[in-house]
Amino acid sequence: MDNKQVTLYGAVFILLFGIWFLRWQMTKPALPKTNAAVKFQDTLLTEPKIIGQSAYFTIQHIRIRTNIYPTFNYGDRLEIEGEVKSNLVMDFPKITKISEEKSGLGNNIFKVRKYFLDLVARSLPEPHASLLGGILLGKASLDRDFEADLKKTGTIHTVVVSGFNITVVAGFVLTLAGLLKRRFVLVLTFLTIVFYVLLTGANPPAIRAAIMGGLAFFALAVGRQRDSLWILILAAAAMLIWQPNWISDLSFGLSFLATLGIILLSKPLESLLEKTNFLKGDLATTIAAQSFVTPLIFYNFGTISLLSPIVNALILWVIPPITILGFVFLLLGSIIFPAGQVISWFIWLLLSYFIFVIQAFSKLSFTSFEFGRSSLILVIVYYLLLFWIVIKFKDK
Amino acid sequence: MVAKFLRKPKQLFISILVSSAALVWVGVFQLPNNNLTVKVYDVGQGDSILIKTISNYKIMIDGGPDNKVLSYLGSGLAFWDRKIDLVILTHPHSDHLRGLIEVLKRYKVDQVWLTGAKNETAEHQEWIRTLGELKIKIGYPKEGDLIDFGDGVIIKVLHPKKGITDSDLNNTSIVLIVSLGNFDALLTGDAGKETQPFGNNLKDIEVLKVPHHGAKTALEPHFLKEIHPEISIISVGERNNYGHPASETIKLLENIGSKIYRTDKNGTVEVVSNGRDWYTKSER
Numbered sequence: 001m002d003n004k005q006v007t008l009y010g011a012v013f014i015l016l017f018g019i020w021f022l023r024w025q026m027t028k029p030a031l032p033k034t035n036a037a038v039k040f041q042d043t044l045l046t047e048p049k050i051i052g053q054s055a056y057f058t059i060q061h062i063r064i065r066t067n068i069y070p071t072f073n074y075g076d077r078l079e080i081e082g083e084v085k086s087n088l089v090m091d092f093p094k095i096t097k098i099s100e101e102k103s104g105l106g107n108n109i110f111k112v113r114k115y116f117l118d119l120v121a122r123s124l125p126e127p128h129a130s131l132l133g134g135i136l137l138g139k140a141s142l143d144r145d146f147e148a149d150l151k152k153t154g155t156i157h158t159v160v161v162s163g164f165n166i167t168v169v170a171g172f173v174l175t176l177a178g179l180l181k182r183r184f185v186l187v188l189t190f191l192t193i194v195f196y197v198l199l200t201g202a203n204p205p206a207i208r209a210a211i212m213g214g215l216a217f218f219a220l221a222v223g224r225q226r227d228s229l230w231i232l233i234l235a236a237a238a239m240l241i242w243q244p245n246w247i248s249d250l251s252f253g254l255s256f257l258a259t260l261g262i263i264l265l266s267k268p269l270e271s272l273l274e275k276t277n278f279l280k281g282d283l284a285t286t287i288a289a290q291s292f293v294t295p296l297i298f299y300n301f302g303t304i305s306l307l308s309p310i311v312n313a314l315i316l317w318v319i320p321p322i323t324i325l326g327f328v329f330l331l332l333g334s335i336i337f338p339a340g341q342v343i344s345w346f347i348w349l350l351l352s353y354f355i356f357v358i359q360a361f362s363k364l365s366f367t368s369f370e371f372g373r374s375s376l377i378l379v380i381v382y383y384l385l386l387f388w389i390v391i392k393f394k395d396k
Numbered sequence: 397m398v399a400k401f402l403r404k405p406k407q408l409f410i411s412i413l414v415s416s417a418a419l420v421w422v423g424v425f426q427l428p429n430n431n432l433t434v435k436v437y438d439v440g441q442g443d444s445i446l447i448k449t450i451s452n453y454k455i456m457i458d459g460g461p462d463n464k465v466l467s468y469l470g471s472g473l474a475f476w477d478r479k480i481d482l483v484i485l486t487h488p489h490s491d492h493l494r495g496l497i498e499v500l501k502r503y504k505v506d507q508v509w510l511t512g513a514k515n516e517t518a519e520h521q522e523w524i525r526t527l528g529e530l531k532i533k534i535g536y537p538k539e540g541d542l543i544d545f546g547d548g549v550i551i552k553v554l555h556p557k558k559g560i561t562d563s564d565l566n567n568t569s570i571v572l573i574v575s576l577g578n579f580d581a582l583l584t585g586d587a588g589k590e591t592q593p594f595g596n597n598l599k600d601i602e603v604l605k606v607p608h609h610g611a612k613t614a615l616e617p618h619f620l621k622e623i624h625p626e627i628s629i630i631s632v633g634e635r636n637n638y639g640h641p642a643s644e645t646i647k648l649l650e651n652i653g654s655k656i657y658r659t660d661k662n663g664t665v666e667v668v669s670n671g672r673d674w675y676t677k678s679e680r
Contacts (some may be wrong), residue, residue, distance in 0.1 A: 069518040367502065
């Protein structure tokens with residue numbers, strides 16, 4: 001990088017940051033009154049997360065804890081009555097379901113998603129079913145112990161929808177290019193990404209991941225790194241200027257960083273891994289995404305595992321086959337249930353390996369320790385080092 | 397990687413072959429054994445029990461207070477096995493019911509046994525709705541009913557009597573005795589001492605699932621002396637709000653020399669019998 005480039009990138013960054021900051025100040029949400037009785041109506045736009053005997057969801061910036069039953073779904077119009085505590089939490093408020101959204105795109109998509117999640121649940125035992133639901137569709141609820149194991153081993157990112165799984169899916173379709181006409185394949189890939197987004201609930205995290213992951217994938221396919229970097233930065237900036245508070249959203253950060261990693265590091269890594277011909281492509285993409293995402297995960301979940309790189313190396317290679325077999329399973333299984341069942345056994349085998357590794361390593365609890373929020377400096381140092389490596393790569 | 401396989405049929409073929417071989421051998425090791433097993437799962441403060449007969453009929457009694465039971469079924473059944481022959485809800489309290497709702501939705505359940513006792517909770521409404529939606533056959537067992545599985549295992553209903561009503565739902569619990577040869581296990585739901593001795597001819601059993609998580613009024617002392625269980629299993633959650641199990645009940649069991657297993661201390665407790673011999677193993 002020469003001085004001119006540094007000035008250019010710097011100026012653009014400062015400009016975008018300024019606009020974002022301005023928007024952020026302007027759009028600060030009006031938080032609800034705390035320590036007071038409230039009563040309000042709103043539409044539920046997330047999937048409640050079930051932990052133990054309770055279900056949790058956030059509505060109007062308030063985290064609500066309620067019983068598992070009755071169940072509430074995406075699109076339900078709810079009336080909520082209770083007291084908001086000072087930390088914006090409501091425990092077991094009175095919730096009345098006023099109406100279910102009858103039609104509307106969002107609700108229909110949610111039904112397809114629910115159908116697929118049910119299909120997974122009827123075909124695979126636990127914790128396999130939840131894990132597959134998490135990897136494929138970003139399902140919210142996992143078995144509590146298993147989720148703790150994922151966090152402890154630094155692998156929780158595998159069940160968060162990020163640009164990574166979208167790149168896997170799109171990349172798979174694109175490799176059919178040798179067999180079909182190129183233009184047709186590009187259209188097919190685009191449709192696949194759209195379908196995938198719809199499946200993950202078409203909620204903001206999935207759409208953001210698709211925009212960024214889709215860009216990364218087209219960038220890789222077309223092979224012009226500098227353009228793709230600019231497109232990613234501008235896309236992320238546009239989204240942040242539109243919704244400034246996404247900056248603190250974990251999934252937004254994960255999607256952005258995973259995509260950034262793929263753009264910046266996967267090509268050089270691929271040439272480094274030239275000799276291990278067998279896994280080259282996927283491994284390079286995976287490591288590239290992971291090296292950018294890992295510190296953010298540790299920072300957010302508050303624990304750091306020394307063995308995390310080893311665990312990730314052991315499990316990440318099964319994610320692409322699980323994702324692709326998973327899609328085949330969903331499509332085939334919804335037409336011919338027994339055929340889906342047979343495929344689900346092979347997925348079960350891969351998932352069992354995944355679960356075995358996670359559970360074995362999570363028992364070595366001495367290898368993970370609490371990672372205080374104060375360690376922000378460590379995270380910053382890590383990223384500075386990473387960017388230094390990227391620039392070194394480029395200069396070669 | 398996966399895409400590359402598609403272009404290299406030989407590699408694809410070999411991976412399918414290798415994973416099929418792995419599946420078959422995993423399947424061999426997961427084949428059910430030829431014993432009767434009764435597993436009392438560690439579901440926290442609640443009850444959930446799985447019985448497997450010699451010819452692999454599966455009976456699930458209660459589902460615990462949350463969906464933890466799904467993980468137990470996941471590791472307890474072979475990977476291809478999605479069938480449960482009979483689900484029994486002893487009584488409709490949520491610490492026995494809640495986990496069963498997802499069991500109904502995920503497994504192919506042939507028949508469900510209930511008492512007809514009602515509970516005005518959201519769980520119970522969802523349970524009734526799900527039973528209707530899936531069109532599952534429902535049976536209402538009463539004292540004296542029995543199932544002979546044809547493989548030596550017999551399940552006999554000891555409680556409730558026909559048309560029982562009790563203001564205390566616990567005492568409407570379905571109580572069962574599971575027998576194979578000389579081996580008897582008494583499974584009591586939450587039916588307390590008011591309901592004992594369940595007829596008059598119970599003697600010298602091997603296993604007692606202690607009623608109502610070992611509550612103060614769980615056991616009638618004379619009845620306990622008569623049945624004289626060699627081991628007693630208490631299904632109870634750590635640091636629960638009810639003070640279960642009560643020290644009085646523990647003392648009663650200790651006095652007759654019954655070996656006590658507690659799911660909060662021992663984890664899941666499994667009893668295995670072939671009709672002559674039997675043994676117990678626990679997680680911890």
